[in-house]
Amino acid sequence: MRNACLLIGFALVTILPRFVFAQETFETTVVQMTTGDQIEAWALTIQADGQPVAKRAGEATAALFHFYDLNNDQRLDEVESQTIASPAGLRQLPLGRLLPTMVQRPTDIDPNEDGLITLDEFQTYYAAFSKAGLWLTSDVTPRNAEMNAALLRAMAIMPGDKVDPKRIERSMMRLMTLDMNADELISPGELLPRHVYPGVTPTRLVSGDNVSVHSFGIIQVRQGNAAACDHHWAINLSPDGASLQDLSSPQTKVNALTSTSIASTARLHVTTPSNSRAEASLAELASQFASSAGEDNEIKLSEIAGMQNQVDLENLIPLADRNRDDVLTAQEFAQWQVVVQAYIGSVVVVAILDFEQNLFTALDENFDGSLSAQELSEAWEVLQSAGVVQAGRLVPRQLPRQLRFVISQGPSQKLLDQGPTQGPAWFQALDRNRDGQISRDEFPASAEKFSAMDRDDDGFLSLKDIAPSTDSHR
Numbered sequence: 001m002r003n004a005c006l007l008i009g010f011a012l013v014t015i016l017p018r019f020v021f022a023q024e025t026f027e028t029t030v031v032q033m034t035t036g037d038q039i040e041a042w043a044l045t046i047q048a049d050g051q052p053v054a055k056r057a058g059e060a061t062a063a064l065f066h067f068y069d070l071n072n073d074q075r076l077d078e079v080e081s082q083t084i085a086s087p088a089g090l091r092q093l094p095l096g097r098l099l100p101t102m103v104q105r106p107t108d109i110d111p112n113e114d115g116l117i118t119l120d121e122f123q124t125y126y127a128a129f130s131k132a133g134l135w136l137t138s139d140v141t142p143r144n145a146e147m148n149a150a151l152l153r154a155m156a157i158m159p160g161d162k163v164d165p166k167r168i169e170r171s172m173m174r175l176m177t178l179d180m181n182a183d184e185l186i187s188p189g190e191l192l193p194r195h196v197y198p199g200v201t202p203t204r205l206v207s208g209d210n211v212s213v214h215s216f217g218i219i220q221v222r223q224g225n226a227a228a229c230d231h232h233w234a235i236n237l238s239p240d241g242a243s244l245q246d247l248s249s250p251q252t253k254v255n256a257l258t259s260t261s262i263a264s265t266a267r268l269h270v271t272t273p274s275n276s277r278a279e280a281s282l283a284e285l286a287s288q289f290a291s292s293a294g295e296d297n298e299i300k301l302s303e304i305a306g307m308q309n310q311v312d313l314e315n316l317i318p319l320a321d322r323n324r325d326d327v328l329t330a331q332e333f334a335q336w337q338v339v340v341q342a343y344i345g346s347v348v349v350v351a352i353l354d355f356e357q358n359l360f361t362a363l364d365e366n367f368d369g370s371l372s373a374q375e376l377s378e379a380w381e382v383l384q385s386a387g388v389v390q391a392g393r394l395v396p397r398q399l400p401r402q403l404r405f406v407i408s409q410g411p412s413q414k415l416l417d418q419g420p421t422q423g424p425a426w427f428q429a430l431d432r433n434r435d436g437q438i439s440r441d442e443f444p445a446s447a448e449k450f451s452a453m454d455r456d457d458d459g460f461l462s463l464k465d466i467a468p469s470t471d472s473h474r
Contacts, residue, residue: 042266043232045247046134046348048409050236053348057133058123060346063339064090065122070322076117081105085319087129093343094410096277098285099315130346135411137202138352143195147360148396150191154178163394165380172376184439185370188360197369198404198415202351235270237348237409242270244407258365264401265386269367269417271408278344278410282337288312289333301326349411355402362386362402369416374437374460423463437462 046053066072068080082105089100109125110117152158155171178190188197232247258267288309293299301321304313317328320336355361363382365375375382383389387398406415427438438461443450451457455465 040264040266041231042405044268044350044405044407045232045234046350046407047234047236048133048345048348049238053133053346056346057127057130060133060339060342061123061126061130062119063342064126065119067322067335067339074119076122078105078115079324081109081117082324083318084109087126090126090343091129093340094278094347096281098278098281098340099312099319101315102318131205133346134348134350135205136350136352138204138354139200139202140354140356141197141358142199143192144356144358147188147192147195147358151175151359152396154191157394159396160393162392163383163389164392168380168383169377172379175371175376176373185372186376187370191360198353198355200353201415202353231266233268235268235407237270237407242407244268244270264403265362266403266405267367268405268407271406271412271414271417276413278340282340282344285312285316286333286337289316289328289330293330297330299328301328344410347410349406349408351406351408351412351415353404353406353415355404357396357399358402359388359396359399361404362388362399367404367417372437373439374458374462377458423466427461427463427466 048056064085065076068076068084070080083102084105085100086103089097092098092100106125109121111121154175156174157163157167157171175186176184178186180190188195234243234245234247236243258265289299292304292307292309292313299313299317301314301317304310304317307313317326320333321328322332322335360371361367363371363375363379365378365382366372383394386400388395390398404415406412440447440450440459443461450461453461453465456462
């Protein structure tokens with residue numbers, strides 16, 4: 001049995017108009033996917049705000065260390081580390097759960113038993129729980145076989161039927177008749193009533209010695225290097241947006257790239273960084289402190305009995321009370337917020353969705369959860385390239401497994417790639433269904449004007465159609 005590997009690497013990157021990679025390579029996480037006798041490997045070089053993910057995770061842990069280090073001697077004595085925030089609780093911060101429990105000083109945080117904890121010992125202890133700032137989760141989406149049956153039924157095609165471009169074109173026209181809300185898109189719910197797509201949020205954490213068993217095989221994670229991969233992508237996440245570059249291809253594409261290999265089609269989608277849930281929770285916590293603090297701008301643990309937010313304060317004060325005097329001052333609370341914000345911004349999540357052999361997912365090239373007219377017009381080419389058409393017959397069971405990797409800073413608020421339409425403001429305004437193109441029904445001017453702008457005569461206006469041209473013959 002051979003292995004398929006997704007290699008997630010951390011490397012120094014200088015952000016220029018294009019990515020420029022230095023030679024120095026940091027720690028690499030290898031996600032080993034056992035899929036029969038096939039080999040697949042993907043390398044991801046992920047950054048957050050121009051920094052390797054592992055470095056940001058280390059900085060977050062360092063912020064917590066310095067919060068506890070009252071005398072700034074770069075050591076935590078037994079008093080300073082008598083109780084610390086639980087590692088499992090800290091992992092909940094990016095999820096908006098900002099009150100991790102405190103635990104007694106663990107014995108294994110001081111391996112040399114000298115009574116003092118160094119920054120290196122502190123970071124080593126927490127790194128085992130933080131996953132070096134990278135969370136990799138996976139799950140299988142539901143009702144894939146039902147989706148296939150519904151799609152083929154709507155296309156009036158049975159597995160094994162003879163197909164050609166004309167028949168597929170007619171089948172796609174049949175599909176458009178299911179567009180009940182007239183948005184020029186075919187959604188999963190229009191094929192399979194009450195179906196929620198993708199229908200799952202991957203929560204199964206794959207890391208360390210954990211083994212995750214799925215329909216496509218076994219996923220394991222270990223440390224290694226990315227010397228040989230089928231494909232290599234570079235991802236940078238920042239408040240200004242997300243960038244993705246295919247380093248295996250001379251052509252740069254943003255937001256969604258596809259790598260078709262022996263056993264599956266792996267497609268990457270990068271979502272714009274958003275920690276809105278955690279940020280909102282932090283703002284609410286700050287509001288609670290402001291409303292509960294007295295004129296001296298502090299909260300005494302002995303005086304919170306009967307307060308409306310007593311439970312939250314009982315958890316907050318031990319966390320943020322640096323000097324352990326049972327009084328939380330505004331300065332201490334501000335210092336604790338720095339720690340929280342560092343943790344919120346330190347986590348990158350790679351969510352793997354396994355759609356098995358879902359034809360709808362294969363046709364949904366931009367992974368927005370619906371089939372546009374353009375995607376339907378390209379169905380024949382997609383089916384052919386996926387190997388589903390063999391000897392002139394449709395063989396759905398030959399469809400490569402559809403894997404989608406959704407990469408985000410912090411847990412993604414959405415899994416489908418439903419970002420804003422690109423292009424000038426007027427183009428975005430006319431593109432009502434957000435499919436990246438303007439149909440004749442969406443175009444308010446005359447048919448003659450539409451035809452003049454439709455350079456490739458495909459019945460839609462794309463960004464390519466409206467780009468400046470030196471062609472004077474139209």
